[in-house]
Amino acid sequence: MSDESYESRIIDGKVLAQQVEEEVRSGVEDLESNRGVSPGLATILVGDDPASKIYVRLKHRACERVGIRAEDHFLPAETTQEELLALIDSLNKNKDVHAILLQLPLPKHLFPQEAMEAISPSKDADGFHPYNMGKLMIGDEGLVPCTPHGIIRALEEYNVPVKGKNVVIVGHSNVVGKPMAAMLLNRNATVSVCHIFTDDLKKYSLGADILVVAAGVKHLIKADMVKEGVVIFDVGINKEEDGVYGDVDFKNVIKKASLITPVPGGVGPLTVAMLMKHVLMCAEKSL
Numbered sequence: 001m002s003d004e005s006y007e008s009r010i011i012d013g014k015v016l017a018q019q020v021e022e023e024v025r026s027g028v029e030d031l032e033s034n035r036g037v038s039p040g041l042a043t044i045l046v047g048d049d050p051a052s053k054i055y056v057r058l059k060h061r062a063c064e065r066v067g068i069r070a071e072d073h074f075l076p077a078e079t080t081q082e083e084l085l086a087l088i089d090s091l092n093k094n095k096d097v098h099a100i101l102l103q104l105p106l107p108k109h110l111f112p113q114e115a116m117e118a119i120s121p122s123k124d125a126d127g128f129h130p131y132n133m134g135k136l137m138i139g140d141e142g143l144v145p146c147t148p149h150g151i152i153r154a155l156e157e158y159n160v161p162v163k164g165k166n167v168v169i170v171g172h173s174n175v176v177g178k179p180m181a182a183m184l185l186n187r188n189a190t191v192s193v194c195h196i197f198t199d200d201l202k203k204y205s206l207g208a209d210i211l212v213v214a215a216g217v218k219h220l221i222k223a224d225m226v227k228e229g230v231v232i233f234d235v236g237i238n239k240e241e242d243g244v245y246g247d248v249d250f251k252n253v254i255k256k257a258s259l260i261t262p263v264p265g266g267v268g269p270l271t272v273a274m275l276m277k278h279v280l281m282c283a284e285k286s287l
């Protein structure tokens with residue numbers, strides 16, 4: 001088969017993100033004209049990690065597109081935990097700020113868990129607060145982490161059945177792997193969570209109907225590690241001098257997959273779009 005004929009197998013994250021953003025834009029208009037509320041997001045970036053700067057910029061651009069007010073709080077790398085907590089406290093109290101986003105990772109001397117717990121659960125656009133994570137675990141999904149939420153949206157849009165399917169997740173982070181597992185269990189998938197300590201990853205990945213890879217290892221998943229017809233979400237962003245690469249050897253694996261996300265242009269744009277959705281949810285709940 002020529003490379004062109006594999007095109008229909010690609011899940012276009014940019015197109016899906018545009019769809020989600022369109023829904024948010026109309027929700028924002030509705031909230032403004034009928035309830036007089038203009039949704040506002042405050043982003044916090046500590047330090048000058050180049051990738052984090054790009055992601056925060058992408059989030060601000062998305063806010064502009066959908067009509068969300070966004071304020072940018074940039075703190076220098078030497079910021080103390082107390083200073084960070086003081087900023088979060090003031091944003092929690094600010095009625096014009098409906099949602100708060102603390103960009104991760106934080107500089108090594110700071111304590112991300114304590115900072116995330118300081119964000120009011122009702123303003124937790126990222127869904128990282130233990131209250132929101134706890135709700136997710138018991139099947140009450142409200143504010144949930146953006147990347148897994150984007151993947152669930154893509155599964156729905158592409159009519160991929162989840163119930164009873166074997167899902168393998170590679171990576172057990174709090175940002176992607178663990179919440180992804182909970183969201184899929186909530187939908188009655190059979191979920192295996194693998195990670196860097198998993199012995200014989202291939203043994204698991206070969207059984208996957210749906211494979212979510214968030215390991216941060218360039219081209220970890222090769223064509224001989226997946227079965228024909230698998231649906232793959234590649235969350236990896238591995239930056240090298242000549243470009244950005246995913247955790248999946250896309251060029252070869254697409255020959256076996258029925259659907260697959262590319263990097264870039266797959267899960268990343270969806271993550272940002274779901275954040276917009278969450279800001280709108282926070283603003284709606286504030287009423």
Ligand SMILES: Nc1nc2c(c(=O)[nH]1)N[C@@H](CN(C=O)c1ccc(C(=O)N[C@@H](CCC(=O)O)C(=O)O)cc1)CN2
Nearest residue numbers: 054055102103104105126146244264265266268269271
């Ligand atoms: N507070 C949070 N921090 C982090 C999260 C998160 O969801 N909340 N996730 C990641 C980074 N991230 C969002 O913050 C993110 C990563 C990638 C993209 C994206 O659109 N990537 C582009 C490629 C961009 C490039 O070339 O650098 C793509 O995939 O097309 C958006 C958001 C960690 N931190």
